[in-house]
Amino acid sequence: MKFNKELENIKSYEAGKPIELVVREYGIEPQNIIKLASNENPNGCSQKVQDGVAKIVSNMSLYPDDSMLKLKNALSKQYNIDESELIIGAGSDQIIEFIVHATCSAESKILMNSITFAMYQIYADHVGASTIRTTSVNHDLEQFYNLYAEHKPSIIFICTPNNPTGDAIKKDELYRFLKRVDSETLVVVDGAYMEYAIGKDSKYEVAPSQLIKEFENVIYLGTFSKAYGLGGMRIGYGISNAKIIKELYKIRPPFNITTLSLEAAALALEDIEFVEMSIKDCFKEMIRYEEFAKEMNLEFIESYTNFITLLLNSHNSSKIAQTLLSMGIIIRDLSSYNLNAIRITIGKSEQNSRLFNALRGILSK
Numbered sequence: 001m002k003f004n005k006e007l008e009n010i011k012s013y014e015a016g017k018p019i020e021l022v023v024r025e026y027g028i029e030p031q032n033i034i035k036l037a038s039n040e041n042p043n044g045c046s047q048k049v050q051d052g053v054a055k056i057v058s059n060m061s062l063y064p065d066d067s068m069l070k071l072k073n074a075l076s077k078q079y080n081i082d083e084s085e086l087i088i089g090a091g092s093d094q095i096i097e098f099i100v101h102a103t104c105s106a107e108s109k110i111l112m113n114s115i116t117f118a119m120y121q122i123y124a125d126h127v128g129a130s131t132i133r134t135t136s137v138n139h140d141l142e143q144f145y146n147l148y149a150e151h152k153p154s155i156i157f158i159c160t161p162n163n164p165t166g167d168a169i170k171k172d173e174l175y176r177f178l179k180r181v182d183s184e185t186l187v188v189v190d191g192a193y194m195e196y197a198i199g200k201d202s203k204y205e206v207a208p209s210q211l212i213k214e215f216e217n218v219i220y221l222g223t224f225s226k227a228y229g230l231g232g233m234r235i236g237y238g239i240s241n242a243k244i245i246k247e248l249y250k251i252r253p254p255f256n257i258t259t260l261s262l263e264a265a266a267l268a269l270e271d272i273e274f275v276e277m278s279i280k281d282c283f284k285e286m287i288r289y290e291e292f293a294k295e296m297n298l299e300f301i302e303s304y305t306n307f308i309t310l311l312l313n314s315h316n317s318s319k320i321a322q323t324l325l326s327m328g329i330i331i332r333d334l335s336s337y338n339l340n341a342i343r344i345t346i347g348k349s350e351q352n353s354r355l356f357n358a359l360r361g362i363l364s365k
Helices: 005-009 019-026 047-059 069-079 092-103 118-127 141-151 171-178 194-200 208-214 242-249 259-270 272-295 317-326 349-364
Strands: 086-089 109-112 130-133 155-159 186-190 218-223 236-239 299-301 307-311 341-345
Touching: 005 118, 019 317, 047 259, 069 086, 069 259, 086 092, 086 242, 092 118, 092 155, 092 186, 092 218, 092 236, 092 242, 109 118, 109 141, 118 130, 141 155, 141 171, 194 272, 208 218, 208 236, 259 272, 272 299, 272 307, 272 349, 317 341, 317 349
Parallel strands: 109 130, 109 155, 155 186, 186 218
Antiparallel strands: 086 236, 218 236, 299 307, 307 341
C-alpha cells in the first residue's frame, strides 16, 4: 500500500498527556493528578453553558444545523462583522488546515516564528510546502519582514499571544508590519489567547473587525478552547473578508461542528462575567509564578496567556517534566521545540501551590 510521499517526514502532534494515561502508567488515583499541560481553563466552563447543553442532549439523533445560524449571529454581534466574514471549524486548527490546503502546494513557502504552534508546520508538510522560520524566540517583526522580502511566502503565520512561549505583539507594531506586506501574501493572525492579552494590556488587543477592514489579505483566528473553557467541544473560528471565507468554505466538510458544540459556544459568548473572572484569576496566580521563578533564579518569558514558560538554564526540562509526571503533575516539556524550558498552565491556587512545592524540591536537589 502506498501513501502520499508528504507523509514520510511528518511528525504527529504531541498533545499533553491525558489524566487517564497517567493513572494507568503510574497507578495514581485520578483525584490526585493535576493537569497543567494543555492550557485549559481550570475553572471549567460557564454554568450557563453546562445547563444549556444539558437541555439539548436528547436531540442527538439529528444532524447539526450546518448553517450554524445561532453561533454565527452571536459571533457577528460580538465582533461587529458580517456573517459572510466568518467560518467555523472544529478548533481553530481546522481553519488552519483549510487555509493551507486552499492556498499552498509543494512549490509554496510558509513563514512562521522559530518557536510557535506546531500545527502550522504539520499542515505545511501535508501539502509539501517549505517553511521558513525566524531565529528569535519571541516574534521579531523586523526578522519576519526581511524573510518575507527575500522569500515572498504564500502564507505568514503570526501567533499573538504566541503558543508555547506566551509573548505577544502590540497592535501598533503588528499593523506597521502588515502595511509592508503585499496583498498576494495571506497573513494569518492567530489570536487563540487574545482574550488574555486584552485582559492584561489593551495595547496588545487586535480587533478582528478593524483588522480585516484595513487589510484584505489577513485572516484572524479565535477559539473557544481557552478563556471560554470549551476545549472538549473543539470549536474555533476564522474572520476575514467574504472573498477569502467563500474560498475556504469549498474545503469545509458538512456538519463539521456538533450540535452540542454549537450550543455551548453560543451560550459561552453570553456569559461575559465568567470569562472576565477566569482571566482575572489567571493573572492573579501568574504573579505567584513570577515570584516563584525569581525565588528559584529561573528566567521566564513574560506571558499574555493562561500559561507561563520557565527557562531552565542548567536544569534538564525533560527530566523535570518526567519527575513531575511521576508525582501526578502534568506539564509541557518544550525540548521538542529545541528549548530547554517547561510550559505550565496557570491552574487554581491549590494546584499551583502543589506545583511550586514539587518543583522547589526537584530544583533544590
